[in-house]
Amino acid sequence: MDSLDLLMGGFQQALTLENLFYALLGVFLGTAVGVLPGIGPAMTLALLLPVTFAVGPDCALIMFAGIYYGGMYGGSTTSILLNTPGESSSVVTAIEGNKMAKKGRAAQALATAAIGSFVAGTIGTLLLVLFAPTVAGQVVKLGNPSNFALIVLAMFAVTAVLGTSRLRGFIALFLGLTIGLVGGQTGQARLTFGNPLLADGIDIVVVAVGIFAIGEALWVAAHLRRRPLDIIPVGQPWMSREDWGRSWKPWLRGTALGFPFGALPAGGAEIPTFLSYATERKLSKHREEFGKGAIEGVAGPEAANNASAAGTLVPLLAIGLPTTATAAIMLLAIQSYGIETGPQLFDTEPDLVWALLASLFIGNTLLLLLNLPLAPLWAKLLQIPRPYLYAGILFFASLGAYSVSFQPFDLAILLVIGLLGLAMRRFGLPVLPLIIGVILGPKLEEQLTTSLQISSGDFSTLWSEPVAAIVYAFIALALVAIVASGLRRPKPAAPVEEKEEVSA
């Protein structure tokens, strides 16, 4: 319980008025940039780096950690209300969250996201306190073959969200994979049509905003005259007992998925949100509600993305290894104070580390206090008359797409993808598989090419690592279970083995 004593010392340090102010500023800024699509926590931190000249290291780090956690939460607000995901990690939230909002349950969606983020962030930070010093050395043993296997697992889970028509689901998935191919990341320019602005590929925020927000706005505009407006009902402002009952398990499962992925060198926040969504869909007692606004589909992924933010800090603090762009900039900030990062950080700067960890708990609490009362207020935003609301959404979406890389060209891409989104709605293609294809396709390819490059083309490298072998064995078992349950019953129910996914 040594760690807990040190943590208490950290609380004493972090609970000064000045540090509380920076923590509050951090979560507020983080929430705000999370709300704005395109401006992510990484870019905010980079622009705020000069702040480190002016304030002490503890203040700066406390604020930065607040921005990181806040950004993970803030992205969900626009996903739910406006169908405009601010970050790639909150794309999944838009699927069920926005459907809930349209049924008048925006406040509940926002509340389950806020409380889920709090629960996951708190448990994640606790795991970080307990395990960071011991486990961090292990994560580097996972090489590209293991990462590849984990992404294959995510792809496999995705087939669960393909929707009722497998054919349409696969069409959408392959459209997404094609968009993911654009660019020259492999050294060979593909689908760039000689345009250097396409050489870095199409940013996922531009794709998500185009498909969700622009596609939807065009769709509504196309039907505005022909159909009477469905008035969005004004729902209850708070979560009911049933909402709580349906949320708490997804929160915990989302945390269990998000934390380890955040700690992995190639993990990040997107894969666990997909896995969480697929898991909840399989395990839910209200499976018929999925695609129409199931609260589990918001609670799980939102918990997963916040837990992954905590997980990211494990390798960062324990061995000085950044696994995301945001973490890399936090590392830069630490180094600009002349503090040596690496395994010795816990020994040389214990005050700083424990004050930071304590402030994560504080930041998390502030985040909940800040966002929970706002949920019913935000929900009223949807009462704006439809033309104004969609004008606002279009403005917001364009701003977000532009601020990804400040290129007007991205606005043209946004429009093209928006038209694709309109066509997909017209022909009944589900949008989630497309987004998943765009995000996972390039990752899958990168891990595969690097694995094979290192092994000089020997395919057996793919199952040479224990984690990879376990993941493949699990996929094989799940396949057998699905086929077996399909043989036993004509209408298959959820195979019990799927529960294992949580620990995989």
Add this chain to the structure above:
Amino acid sequence: MTPTRRTRRLSATALLVVASLLLSACGVTRGGDGEANRRLSMYIPNSPGGGYDLTGRAAARVLEDEDLSGRFEVTNVIGAGGTVAMQRLLNEEGVDDLVMSMGLGVVGATYTNESKARVSQATPIARLIEDQEALIVPKDSPFQTVEDLVAAWKDDPKSVTIGGGSSPGGPDHLFPMQLAKTVGIDPQQVKYIVYDGGGPLTSALLGKKIDVGTSGPSEFEGQLKDGSLRVLAVSGEERLETVDAPTLKESGIDMTFVNWRGVLAPPGISDESRERLIEMFTQMHATKGWQDAVERNGWIDSFATGDEFKTFLVEQDERVESTLKELGLA
């Protein structure tokens, strides 16, 4: 009316964010007129937090704070490893209130992206800093010295896996290729793995997924300090104070390689404008603020202007082109 109130709340939030970002990113306001109040623009060819961004913004900040220039409008022009920004700079022919931060990586990117833009077409203003490359190995690597590495490498080039944090054409890629050529290995035979920056590269080295890493040593400060990674040699003319390792020359390999960053202006500006910009950066270089920034970031001062920088730029352009041509990448 309710709707207006809601919209106002939304735009107020947005405004607040933008305002706070601006406030914290900028320096102080100033009055007065003349040269010190002239507004300037700066292009940065990569995203916030990247190398050119750190150098460019540090320079802009010092220039503003020391009243050497007016306010800077800094724009990140992102795309194709800097090629997009380079092309935009060349398009601004004759514009005399614009500069761009850049470096060796941009030179390579113009070739690997098959662009017609060349850094030698722009007006060279100043080279600001440089950074050495290092050959980094895990703690228990069989290679104790560069000689060990070169012997094994010559024996079977494919047996040594090298990883770096930049894509083909970038410093971490050019360095092992030029090293291979110097010691008599066909660069085409070199097994080079691209990692997405210093983080993934560190993780691959610690996990012993690759044999050697090529990158600037400052990214591995923590790991070098605690001994989990070692440096076999550094690539510059002289040893680094912070790294206990010989130079390549001391190890009997006649080669130096530096990753550098500097500032360019658009082509076709008048001699007067060129002199004015050079003078401005020369004054900046002399300030304590800049020297502090160099030290804080672990850069090496390598200030050069005018013809010296121009000659250097042309030489670098040719050297990069010949290396990439040999690899079939240009």
